[in-house]
Structures are given as C-alpha cells and as structure tokens.
Amino acid sequence: MEEIPKTNFSLKDVVSISDFKREDIEAVLNVAECMEKLPKERKSSLLKGKIVASLFFEPSTRTRLSFETAIQNLGAGVIGFADAKVSSVKKGETLSDTIRVVSGYADIIVMRHYIEGAARLASEVSSKPIINAGDGANQHPTQTLLDLYTIKKAFGKIDGLTIGLLGDLKYGRTVHSLAQALSLFDKIKLAFISPEELKMPEHIKEHIKGIKYEEFTELAAVLPELDVLYVTRIQRERFADPAEYEKVRGKYIVNKESLKGAKECLKIMHPLPRVNELSPELDQTKYALYFEQARNGVPVREALLYLLKDVRKW
C-alpha cells in the first residue's frame, strides 16, 4: 500500500513563497507525488470530518475549482463563497473580522483577495492555517509550487536545469515567485528573456543572487540551452507608447517557427490563461506541458491541505 511520506514541513500557513525553505518545497512535492498514486477511497478519507473554507473575495476559475476539487478528493466538506458580493464584506465587515469568524468554523482557510497583504493579515488573526490563493498582484504561492511540481515530474529533478522565463518579467508575479523558489535549488541557470521595458526588477535579482542568471531580449539567443521555457503574457497596458508594444509583441510569440533549434527535451510552461503569446499549434507537440501544469494544481493543493490539516496555531 502506498504510504504518505513523513515530512519536515515547517509552515503553519502558506502565505508567500519567500517563507519556504527548500525542505518545505520538497515536502509538498513529495506528498503531491504520493497523492497522484493513492487509491481514491484511501485519499477520500484523509480529511474526513474536516471543513475547509474557500473564501474567494475575487473571482477565479482555475485556482478555485482546483482547490475545491482537491478538498472534495480528500473527503473534507467545503464552505465559502466565490464572490465577495455575497459575503458580509459587502456590509462593510473588515477582513480581520471575517477571518476570525470563519476560523471558528473551518479547519483550514483557502483565500483569494484583491488586496495585497490580505493573506498575511489573515494568517495573523486566524487560529487555523491560511492558504493564500492569490493576494492582488503580490503572491500566489500555490501556483509556484505547482510549477515546481510540473518541472520535477517532467525531468525527475529540478537541480541542474536551465530555465528560461519569457515575457513580462517586470510585473508578472508568477515569474518573480518562480525565480525566487528556483534559487533554493542547486546549479540552476536562469535566462530572463524580455523587452527592455519589462526586465526582471532589481529587487528580485537581488534576492536570487546565489544562482546564475543572464538577461536576453531575444529568445533565439538562449533557446538551444533551455530545458524549460516558461512563457508569460505581455500586456498592452504595460507600455506607455502603443507603438512600442506593437514593435515588441511579435518577438515574444512562441510558435513552431520560434522553437527551431530547441533541445529535444524542451518543455514549455505557461500559467494560463493565454492570449496569443503561445500558439495553439504547439498544443499537440512534445514541448507542450501547460495543460498538464494546470492539472497538477490538484495534487499540489491536495498535498498542502494534507500537510496543514491538523495545524492549530493557538
């Protein structure tokens, strides 16, 4: 019978990827791997009798549905809302009060909020663990964990890989968190590929000083070295001058043509939803890993729920 690995997971809340040590990440990835192998009946007893609150103050499709799938797969009951309009927030209740009240009902709280720092505040007032499912433009740690899980599943390891991050590296929170998390691994090489205007910010580069990274404005300049290409969308509104946007946007569209010269084993990832930066002609190729990446959200979120199920902070 498949055994769930014993881990040294040290966190009481999952608020920000910067709270994670390498061992914490590995604990999540190992348990997630096990979740995929566990028989359904066994899995559905792991959180039996527990209640998970799913508080989505801001709408979300993928994240909410994959969390709620994970909750149900583990046999827990789910309470909550998918839109703040139907919660007491509409009556003017503070976030702190909402969370204090819900932490009296639920064993774990999953929350997404449009205000940055909302999850950190929630973790300070809740006696039960908080899982941040996105706080405004700040953190989305479960996305990073599922990205890492996807890489590990595809290559059998994370150490030693060369990973290209392409697109909007200035504002994209997914690439910031991913670069931060990857810096905890060994012999990682990162390639930041973006227009001049959307380069990786200094404070993120400062944070990942320990690893090798290089910056490029053209994908072709580094493509042959890449094991993973992580694509993000470049938004028109990020450019003060629309002509500048038009000039660069074609350069960062990934299709069969732009992948000429890539390694056989190259894998393409994308946090989705995509617009036109990733051509559908790649969907059926050996490079495409993005739909599997989205599917991996479920076992990773199951692992987090499992690891936090008995945490009581006070």
Next chain:
Amino acid sequence: MVKKTKDGLYIKPIKKGTTIDHLPAGTAFLVLKIIGTPEDTITVAVRVPSRKLGIKDLVFAENKLLSEEQIAKIALIAPNATINIIENNQVKQKIRLQQPSEVKGLIQCINPNCITNVENIPSRFYIDKNGIAKCHYCERTMTREEYIARIRV
C-alpha cells in the same frame, strides 16, 4: 554640542535639552516635523561644513526630550546621526543611531492597494543593509527616499 564650522562660526550651545548632530544635509526640516510643535527654542543649522559628512544639518532643541518613537523615526531619516541629551551644559547621554532592521507603525506603505492602507492595522517593514524597506504585508519595497517621504508625522 557646540559646533564650530570651518569659518569659525558657532552655533549656540544649549543648557538643557537635546541636540541632533550628523544629520544629512536637507533633513533638518523633516526632523523638525517629527519633533512637532516646540514649547521652547529650537535652533536649526542647515548645510554646516562637517569633517565626517562634508556638509550636514544640526538641530538643537532646548528643554526637550525625545520619545522612543521620535528617535526611531529620526533613525530612519538619518541612520548615522548622533543624539545628545544635555543637562547642565554637559552631555548626559549620547545615542548613536543605527538603521533599524524592522519598524512598526512608523511609515505608510507606498502601495495604495496594500492591506495596511485599507484596514486599520499598523504597518510593518523590514529594512535591509542597503536601506531598502520591504512591507511585511504586501512585500512591496521602497527606497530610503520613498519611505522617508512616508514617515507618519
């Protein structure tokens, strides 16, 4: 406490109160804001020649003792300043300021969408060795110039 400049000019010493020395040029007026409305004489010298800093500002506040919060705020503006507490024309206590590594409730976050600007909770920042402040809640960073402009007075 008595400062002689290269030109041989003196700033009048105080008998009792607090002197703040080694303020970076241009920061004296911010320090005055932090000290608040004076009940007694405050002497300010701006752009005084200094061996250590080239030029500096000075603030002498008569009969005034600063609170811990005021000192913490001055440390944000001028982490290398020296505060002297004066009694009977003598330095009773010398406080060499240091850049704090963490500050609570003193600065407003630059991010309008930060929870500390939405709910009534004290802000909290971590300041690194380069003087960059990171919000405990929204994780946005601010340069020294940015957070000095946001000190709550």
